[in-house]
Amino acid sequence: MTGTWTLVGPLADIPRQGARVVKTRNGCIAVFRTAEDEVFALNDSCPHKGGPLSEGIVHGTSVTCPLHAWVFDLNSGTAQGADVGQVPTWPARVEGGQVYLDIGQLG
Amino acid sequence: MTKKKLVVIGAGMASGRMLEHLLEGGGPESKNWDVTLFNGEPRGNYNRLMLSPVLSGEKTYEQIVTHDDDWYEAQGIACRFGEQITQIDRERQVVVSKGGETPYDALVIATGSAPFIIPVQGKDLPGVCTYRDLEDTNAMIAASRPGAKAVVIGGGLLGLEAAAGMAARGAEVTVIHLMGHLMERQLDPSAGYLLQKDLERRGIRVHCKGATKAILGKDRVEAVLLDDGTVYDADLVCMAVGIRPEVRLANDAHLEVGRGIVVNDQMQTSDLAIYALGECVEHEKQLFGLVAPLYDQAKILAETLNGNTAAFQPVQTATKLKVTGVDLFSAGDFAEGPGREDIVFRDPGRGVYKRLILEGDRLLGAVMYGDTADGSWFFDLIKQGKDVSDIRDTLIFGPAFAAGGAAANPLAAVAALPPEAEICGCNGVCKGKIIQAVEGGATTLDAVRATTKASSSCGTCTGLVEKVMALTLGDSFTANANPPMCKCTDHTHEDVRRMIKAQGLKSIPAVMQELGWKTVGGCASCRPALNYYLLADWPLEYRDDRQSRFVNERNHANIQKDGTYSVVPRMWGGVTTPAELRAIADAADKYNVPMVKVTGGQRIDLLGVKKEDLPAIWSDFNEAGMVSGHAYAKGLRTVKTCVGEQFCRFGTQDSTGLGIKLEKLLWGSWTPAKVKLGVSGCPRNCAEATCKDVGVVCVDSGYQISVAGAAGMDVKETELLCTVPTEEEALEVIAAFAQLYRENARYLHRIYKWVAKVGLDWCKDQIADRATRKALYDRFMISQSVYQTDPWAELAERPADWAPIKTLTLEAAE
Numbered sequence: 001m002t003g004t005w006t007l008v009g010p011l012a013d014i015p016r017q018g019a020r021v022v023k024t025r026n027g028c029i030a031v032f033r034t035a036e037d038e039v040f041a042l043n044d045s046c047p048h049k050g051g052p053l054s055e056g057i058v059h060g061t062s063v064t065c066p067l068h069a070w071v072f073d074l075n076s077g078t079a080q081g082a083d084v085g086q087v088p089t090w091p092a093r094v095e096g097g098q099v100y101l102d103i104g105q106l107g
Numbered sequence: 108m109t110k111k112k113l114v115v116i117g118a119g120m121a122s123g124r125m126l127e128h129l130l131e132g133g134g135p136e137s138k139n140w141d142v143t144l145f146n147g148e149p150r151g152n153y154n155r156l157m158l159s160p161v162l163s164g165e166k167t168y169e170q171i172v173t174h175d176d177d178w179y180e181a182q183g184i185a186c187r188f189g190e191q192i193t194q195i196d197r198e199r200q201v202v203v204s205k206g207g208e209t210p211y212d213a214l215v216i217a218t219g220s221a222p223f224i225i226p227v228q229g230k231d232l233p234g235v236c237t238y239r240d241l242e243d244t245n246a247m248i249a250a251s252r253p254g255a256k257a258v259v260i261g262g263g264l265l266g267l268e269a270a271a272g273m274a275a276r277g278a279e280v281t282v283i284h285l286m287g288h289l290m291e292r293q294l295d296p297s298a299g300y301l302l303q304k305d306l307e308r309r310g311i312r313v314h315c316k317g318a319t320k321a322i323l324g325k326d327r328v329e330a331v332l333l334d335d336g337t338v339y340d341a342d343l344v345c346m347a348v349g350i351r352p353e354v355r356l357a358n359d360a361h362l363e364v365g366r367g368i369v370v371n372d373q374m375q376t377s378d379l380a381i382y383a384l385g386e387c388v389e390h391e392k393q394l395f396g397l398v399a400p401l402y403d404q405a406k407i408l409a410e411t412l413n414g415n416t417a418a419f420q421p422v423q424t425a426t427k428l429k430v431t432g433v434d435l436f437s438a439g440d441f442a443e444g445p446g447r448e449d450i451v452f453r454d455p456g457r458g459v460y461k462r463l464i465l466e467g468d469r470l471l472g473a474v475m476y477g478d479t480a481d482g483s484w485f486f487d488l489i490k491q492g493k494d495v496s497d498i499r500d501t502l503i504f505g506p507a508f509a510a511g512g513a514a515a516n517p518l519a520a521v522a523a524l525p526p527e528a529e530i531c532g533c534n535g536v537c538k539g540k541i542i543q544a545v546e547g548g549a550t551t552l553d554a555v556r557a558t559t560k561a562s563s564s565c566g567t568c569t570g571l572v573e574k575v576m577a578l579t580l581g582d583s584f585t586a587n588a589n590p591p592m593c594k595c596t597d598h599t600h601e602d603v604r605r606m607i608k609a610q611g612l613k614s615i616p617a618v619m620q621e622l623g624w625k626t627v628g629g630c631a632s633c634r635p636a637l638n639y640y641l642l643a644d645w646p647l648e649y650r651d652d653r654q655s656r657f658v659n660e661r662n663h664a665n666i667q668k669d670g671t672y673s674v675v676p677r678m679w680g681g682v683t684t685p686a687e688l689r690a691i692a693d694a695a696d697k698y699n700v701p702m703v704k705v706t707g708g709q710r711i712d713l714l715g716v717k718k719e720d721l722p723a724i725w726s727d728f729n730e731a732g733m734v735s736g737h738a739y740a741k742g743l744r745t746v747k748t749c750v751g752e753q754f755c756r757f758g759t760q761d762s763t764g765l766g767i768k769l770e771k772l773l774w775g776s777w778t779p780a781k782v783k784l785g786v787s788g789c790p791r792n793c794a795e796a797t798c799k800d801v802g803v804v805c806v807d808s809g810y811q812i813s814v815a816g817a818a819g820m821d822v823k824e825t826e827l828l829c830t831v832p833t834e835e836e837a838l839e840v841i842a843a844f845a846q847l848y849r850e851n852a853r854y855l856h857r858i859y860k861w862v863a864k865v866g867l868d869w870c871k872d873q874i875a876d877r878a879t880r881k882a883l884y885d886r887f888m889i890s891q892s893v894y895q896t897d898p899w900a901e902l903a904e905r906p907a908d909w910a911p912i913k914t915l916t917l918e919a920a921e
Contacts, residue, residue: 001540002302004224006915008912008913009912010228012819013907013912014912015653016287016654017628017654017655018653018654020911020912021514021911021912022816022911022912022913022914023911023913023914023915023916024915025915028911031912034297035296035627035628037291037294050668050669050670051670052666052670052859055658055661055662055666055670056631056658057630057631057634057635057654057655057656058654059626059628059629059631059634060449060626060627060628060630061447062630063349064630064631066657066658066666067666067668069631071631075446087714092487095392096366099912105917
């Protein structure tokens with residue numbers, strides 16, 4: 001794997017079907033944990049009106065924005081259904097119970 | 108030629124298999140080894156996997172021994188059982204035990220793993236065991252007298268086998284599991300739900316989301332205490348929460364150790380003369396707990412020792428639980444991930460759940476419960492990485508279909524049913540009878556229900572009935588006008604509510620399985636609704652699922668457009684004190700609140716609070732004697748009052764006092780949508796009670812209670828429910844009406860919308876009937892005994908949960 005992996009914390013600190021945020025110099029990144037312990041990292045800002053995606057309801061590998069219910073695929077960051085938009089995503093992985101992000105210069 | 112000395116530490120399943128490969132089938136080279144086998148346990152190799160049948164009484168220890176004394180003798184192995192190795196001297200190539208020093212040319216470490224002991228008070232009490240070896244098994248057998256109470260901590264593979272074994276011997280067993288569902292590493296929540304149901308049917312109690320706080324007892328174990336205060340009596344406690352590689356010897360010898368002893372593809376450690384295999388090793392950052400890869404390692408190591416080239420390649424593994432009568436299978440990778448898709452099949456009637464995980468044209472994983480006959484076929488597809496695009500449409504139906512069965516058209520399947528096939532099990536209605544009814548003029552679902560009773564009880568067969576109708580009516584069939592709850596299901600809100608009660612469904616996975624949900628984990632629309640229905644119908648049994656709540660209820664504050672929150676402390680009946688106002692002012696200063704505003708419901712709103720400050724501000728308010736105002740809740744918001752007879756020259760009753768009493772009665776209750784009340788002291792109605800969900804207007808003779816007002820998107824005056832002479836009756840009527848709404852309305856419907864559907868007259872009848880009213884009131888109070896708690900007090904104790912998990916901005920700031 002290439003890139004620089006930054007340790008963000010234990011997987012156990014992120015609720016299943018929930019998210020926690022990582023604060024960076026360029027805003028927050030939402031780190032999601034699915035019901036099946038997969039992790040995904042997306043910018044914590046909906047392209048619609050900037051809603052914090054980390055506060056959305058996580059279902060399957062999607063999240064619904066808490067402000068106006070846009071739905072995003074956590075894999076690609078693409079808006080689903082009739083809405084058009086894209087949220088930047090970041091590589092995330094779990095190793096030894098710890099979550100790592102590859103957020104390059106931000107880390 | 109002199110033989111080379113091979114020392115093996117540990118007589119587990121991996122080393123046993125390795126010795127077989129090395130000595131039996133190894134060719135002439137194999138005769139070059141002079142083997143000494145050490146084991147900490149006072150016995151040789153046995154099939155540890157078969158301890159569960161020993162525990163349950165289906166097998167004896169003798170039946171699971173894999174290598175007996177004769178075999179060791181025939182192979183010329185010097186056995187040193189019950190003798191622990193205390194040190195490896197790498198320089199001199201000797202191992203040290205109480206019997207002295209034993210030299211080696213090659214050393215194999217196969218120390219396996221040690222059970223993980225959770226560090227709680229009481230963990231060393233007599234009666235606490237793990238589940239690893241024959242001693243543990245015998246301890247459990249001895250303790251499993253009929254009627255004895257056993258607690259198993261850990262609902263994974265091992266824990267459940269321990270639980271089932273002890274239950275089979277007559278013990279009363281409780282399983283405590285930290286996670287939300289059993290075997291969460293192998294199963295998804297739906298399969299976990301079915302498993303739990305099966306175990307409960309055998310009398311095993313299952314407590315998920317249970318964290319062990321302490322093991323209680325004086326001289327020996329007596330009970331287990333959980334974080335949530337639950338206490339389970341126990342004569343025996345078995346800890347089966349996991350294992351970790353036993354690496355102490357390797358550490359002391361300064362071999363390279365990560366989580367396990369690091370080995371290369373030839374099972375060689377960082378010392379060229381030392382090898383390792385089994386549960387104690389780490390290969391390419393991976394640990395191994397299932398037996399299949401361990402046997403592969405055994406083969407590779409035997410080859411290596413015999414001078415052949417071979418390389419260990421971990422393969423996919425499949426899991427089965429060894430509990431008689433429980434059919435589950437999981438294989439491959441079933442985590443959700445980029446580009447992955449699910450195919451889900453559920454048969455609620457048979458308790459069958461199947462889920463396949465695909466990536467592109469390949470099958471990645473499979474989870475099956477109830478019907479695992481096709482498990483090995485799927486496992487093969489996974490291992491071979493076969494292109495399944497051709498058979499994808501019918502893949503979930505297994506090899507029979509893939510071999511060229513009929514197309515899996517759901518209508519075709521129904522069409523193929525004979526007329527006497529039963530469609531509705533509750534009412535014994537067959538397909539022919541439904542066709543008859545439809546041909547006789549019943550062209551809507553309601554009409555079919557009225558004439559045949561089909562799908563009118565539990566409702567699970569609604570989809571089937573509709574398919575029969577569609578087949579009979581052809582193009583003129585129109586599906587139920589009432590739309591389904593969401594895209595995850597064909598059932599309406601009303602049907603789901605009815606079936607939750609009729610079938611006694613008490614968890615979200617239970618609803619999704621039994622009602623045939625079409626998605627794996629629901630969506631943002633159905634999950635909050637299901638969570639509400641379950642907590643409203645089963646207040647004592649269901650546990651609120653925080654992750655199925657909308658942000659405001661999850662964070663107990665209203666999210667604002669910029670991601671900050673608003674905080675509203677409760678002011679009972681809109682009455683406050685100088686001390687409370689000072690506390691609010693202090694908090695506004697302390698947390699730099701950009702706006703303080705009086706709300707329409709007579710409360711004070713602090714707007715623009717940062718998420719990470721929420722626990723602290725709540726804690727400050729708690730200290731000043733204030734609790735959450737639930738301004739965010741689909742629940743009781745506010746009771747707005749006028750000053751009433753205490754000050755007002757027109758007031759007829761103590762409207763402020765009644766408002767406070769109402770708020771103290773109703774606060775904390777969850778409802779389908781928000782609920783706002785008003786109490787006016789006279790018909791001048793200064794509290795604007797007649798556009799609330801429930802409004803009380805006081806008159807000389809008593810209290811006029813009216814309901815179903817609105818002052819939002821719709822504006823509507825309330826309608827009179829009843830007039831009562833006393834305050835006590837007013838309180839009982841309103842609580843009973845709130846419960847009627849809680850039990851019957853669909854999620855997100857305000858009271859006025861719900862009343863329009865069911866009719867005010869029906870509501871009046873329910874409330875007018877004394878017995879019904881009293882029963883509603885009693886059920887409301889039962890729910891309040893659970894839910895009338897201040898969330899602020901509880902959540903303020905966990906401030907870390909509200910902060911970012913990590914802050915990476917500090918360096919930049921410096």
